[in-house]
Structure formats: structure tokens, C-alpha cells
Amino acid sequence: MYGGDQRGDLGLLEGEEREKALRRERRAQKLKRALPALCALVLVLVIALVHLFVPLSSLLPAYKLTARAEGELRVHFLDVGQGDCTVIEFPSGDVVLIDAGDGSFFNRIHTVRYLKALAPAHLTMILTHADADHYGGFESLVQAFGADAFYLPAAGEDTPEYAALLDAVERSGAETGVMTRYGVIADRSGAYLACISPRSLDEEEGNEASSVFYLRYEGVGVMLAGDISSAVERRLVRENALLEGIFDCGGFRVRPEETEILKVSHHGSAYSSCTEWLSLLSPEAAVVSCGAGNAFSHPSPEALGRISAVGAEIYRTDELGDVIVGIHEGGYTLSYSGQR
Template identity: 30%
Template sequence: MNKNRIGILFLVLAFLIITTSCNVVTDTIPSEDYENLLKIHFIDVGQGDSTLIQLPNGEVSLIDGGPGSAQDKVVKYIEVLGIEEIDHLIVTHPHEDHIGGLPQIVENFKIKKVYMPNKTANTVVFEELLLAIKKQNLNIDIVKAGDYLIDEEQLKFYFLAPNRDDYDATNDFSIVSKIDFFDNSLIVAGDAEKNSEMDMIDSGLDLKADLLRVGHHGGRTSTNDDFLEKVNPKYSIISVGRENAYGHPHRETLERLNKIGTKILRTDRLGDIVFISDGQRWVYETEIARKENAVAIMYIGNKNTKVLHSIECNSLPIEENRIFFTSIVEAENMGYRPHKNCIK
């Protein structure tokens, strides 16, 4: 990794550490095999789930799209990041709070591959998703535990569940994803409940992870003691709606999480939650932190030319080509170069 790249990495991490006062410190930088960072976006979709993953090899994954009520939010969130193509669209299971926003995603972005469990639903929203997939001439890959999307020495993306095709509960068919990036790892648990969690334990797959996107919005039938003991996460993220009718997250689940000393982060309290890893450490930022620590100067990038402008520039790009940054370092980290006239 060249000196400029290392400098940019440290600046990005320092910026996030300052704004969030949260970091896991290590002494080394990953090898030069991966110059980019792993970025995990737990999007606040209310009572539902949507996790956007920007992989260090340049690929993009979206796990679920939240309910239909959040479809515009998810589309806009992805557009603001300048993303036009999604390499892996993972549909954990066919419940509306996970797939309601996906037809819009399929219509608005170029999707390379779609992954689902071997479970269907006789619902209007599931039929709408299948129709949107068919209109784009996309095939659906049925996945199971042990399947890999990426299997490289320092970057692995694979599935821990489902392990069977005969569960009684739809939630237990949930695709559970794991990413290992150098020394860092995370699990996104869908709505997997106890039966699926026990099967994951029995499978012998490595369940240890720094980050756990808690199953089923913190419901009491998920995130059981035996599963938590295997995962032992430093951070537990709960995607949940404010004052939801289900009482999520349940008191019993919160007690189990608190018992292992994990840091609990909830979208109903913090909004969008973004984690960044260089392979050795995690730093995170929340929507609340961004609002409280918002900097005065904003920058606008041109998604076509990759040129960065100040907000006062007379040569700003048209609205649909704009992407917004809070710092020059953030923009340069995504490949943007300063405009020679407005940024000295």
C-alpha cells in the first residue's frame, strides 16, 4: 500500500473516530492486496431490514430492501453514494418488511445476481418482486449454508444459513450472511430464529464475528444464548421501527445481549448506522452523530467526471449527477479529484 493511500486511510479513520468517539485500535494496516475499505450501511427503514455493503474489492451487495414504506429512502440512500450497480442482491426471506422495497431497487439499479432461500410466499409483494426480477431478465440463485459469493485469501463472503429446507417457520429459512475481511468479520442474521441458530452451531462453520446484525429485530425467539456465545460480537446492531407494534426489541433479547457485554446500537434511536473497516479495526458513525457533528463546509461531486466542487462553485453538476461529501478526504477516498478553480 503506497504512502498516499495509508495517509488517506488514517485520515478517514481519524475523521470517523473524532465524530463518533468509537474505535477498535490495532497497530497495523492490512496488506496492499486490498486498498479499499469495507463499508457496512445499516439503513434505517423503520420496522424492517436493509443492509448495504460496499466491499473492499469494489463490489456492492444489498441484503434486503426494507418494507414498501421505505422504498424511496433506500433508493435515495444508494443513489447519494453514487452507486449504480449492485453485484449481489440478497433476499433473506419473503416477508414484506424485508422485501417490500426491493421491486424499486430492481427497477432503479443494474442488478448482476439475485440470491434467495428455497422458500416462497403467496403474497402480492413477493409476486411484485418476482415480476420485477423477470422484467430485468435476471435469474435467481437458491443458496444454502456453505455457499460462497467470494472466497479469497483475505476476503470471504459466504452463507451460514439456511441449513435445511424443512423448517416450519418462514423466518428460519432466512439467509444468514458472513463476511471475513482480514481480522474483521460480521454476520447479518436476517430473521433467523432458534432452530436455524442451533443448526448453524451444529454445522461447524465459524460463527465468531465482531459485528452482529441481530436476528428478527431483537425478537425473543432469536439471538439465543448458545448462538451469542459462539458469535460473541463486540457490536450488536438492531434494525427496528420506533414504537413498533411487536414490542421489538424484546426485553429478554436485550438482557442476553447485555450479559455478554456487547455494545447495542439501534436504528430506532440512532437512525442509519455506518461501520467502516480496514481489515484490522472498526469505526462507526450514526445519523445522530452526523447531525450533531455536521461540518460547516460541504462538497459536491460530479458522478460522471469524478470532479469535486465546493458548494459555492459556479460549475456545479446538474442535480442528477450530484453526490455529497462532508470532507475532501472522504471524496478523494472515493476517487474524486478537486476542481482546479473552486478548491485550492
């Protein structure tokens, strides 16, 4: 009887040891799976802490981008989530940055590394309108690179973040102004960027006051429609029908019907991209800047349907990452980076 009890006790002890060993193994496996995420978190915290004392741009390496071909103009539609950021790289090496995303941590890293890679000879920044998903990233970019010129909207926003942007622009020493219709930025290559809306400084507010630009080079037209709604789109269609050349800026020809590439209005909202506007432009390609799983359900099925109906191929930053258009003698090419 005694011997039998002893063997039972030994078996119980062995079972407990096996259970302890299994628990240790499970903990080790969990730690192994969690280690990459923990390392990434530590890296982010270290970068964030260092950034309190050292400019972010000095910590980050430039991206290794494909070199621009001689005489080529490139338009980079950056993947900044639910926001807008368009970089125009002129053949001269001058760069125009239109909007800068929402300024969230990883989007700031992305835009800083991108601009670092382009190394602009002359940098102009333009804010189309005072929405945080368009201006949030500008403060860090102005601090990192400065700006030769900065165009602000007539109507700002009463927030600490917008005030910080204005302060950064003032401290940078950039030449400032407001871009309205007939404003133009011309490159010595013959490329030009012309503003066709808003018509005046006090005409509208909010998305309706968003700047709309027409870019042309080597016979290729690019329409950058900001965040305008169908109401502004229809007004532009009516104005275009009233008088040929109504949007011409001095000697710079602006013909909306000569648009090959469209940056879709307001991230593909259902209340933009009306049929009349799309029929006038009749683009071959349409780029939608939007964030994956965003709270606004952009782009809407209705807008996508109307865009597809005019025969445009759709390129979405939430699916393709950065979308890059290269314009050169003989036409254009379109590529994308893949999701970050």
C-alpha cells in the same frame, strides 16, 4: 338618555370589531403553523403523482455520503423502520444488498437515494426470506437500478406484492438463484460473504428458513442473522461444536466464534438471541434493526439483557438511524447517521 344609549351602541360595535380582529388573527396564526405541514403534504402528493409517469430514481438526488477510504469495506445497516436492509460495500466497489425494507414510501426514497450515492459497479441483491418487511422495497430498487444477480428464498409468498417482485426480477434480466449453506460471494479484495443457513432448499419455512451470512475482511467477522429464532441459533451452535470448520465454504474460513459485529436476529425478538448463540459469538457490537414504537415491542427487554450480558454494545436503528461499520486494515470503526 338618548346620548347614553348611543355611546353604549358604539362601545358594542367596537367590541365586536375587536372580536372579529382577534378571530382573524387566530386564523392567521393557525394557518402559519400549519403551512410547513401543508407544503410537505403537497410535495409528497406531487412526487407521488409524478412517480406514476416517471421512475422514482430519476426524481431523487443521491445522498452526500462520506467517501469510502481506499481498501475499506463498509456495511450499512439502513434505518427502514420495522424491517431489514443491509448494504455491503466491498473494497472493489461491488455492492451486495441484503433485504430492502417494507417498501413504504419514505423508506423507498431512503434506499433509492442511498444506493444512488454508492453507485455500485456490480449489484447483487439477496432476499433472506419472504416476509414483507424484508422484500417490500425490492421491486422499486430493481426497477431503479437493475441487478446483476438476485438470490431468492426457496419458499416465496402468495401475495400480489411478491408476484410483482418476481416479475420485476425477471424483467431486469438478473441472474437468479437460491442461497443456501456453502454459497459464497467473494470479492477480489479478499473479503467474502458466506451463507451458513439454511442447510438445504426444503429444510424449513418462514423465519426458520431465513438466510444467515458470515462476512469476513481484514480479520473482522460480521454475523448477519436474518430472522432466525433461538431454535435455529441453538442448532448452529450444536453443529459448530460437532466439527471445527463445518461452515467453511471451500477455501473460505467461517468461524462463528470469530465475530466482532452481530446483526441481531429478528429485530431483537424475545424468541431469538439465545444465551448459547450469543456466548458462542461473543460480539463486541450488536446492531438491532427495528422501528420506533413498533407493534411488536422490538427489541424486547429480554433479548437486550442477554446481548448486554455478553458485553456487546448495542446500536439500534430506531434510535441512531443508519448504522455504518467501516472495516479496514487494523480493525473497524462504527458510526451512525442520526434519526431521519
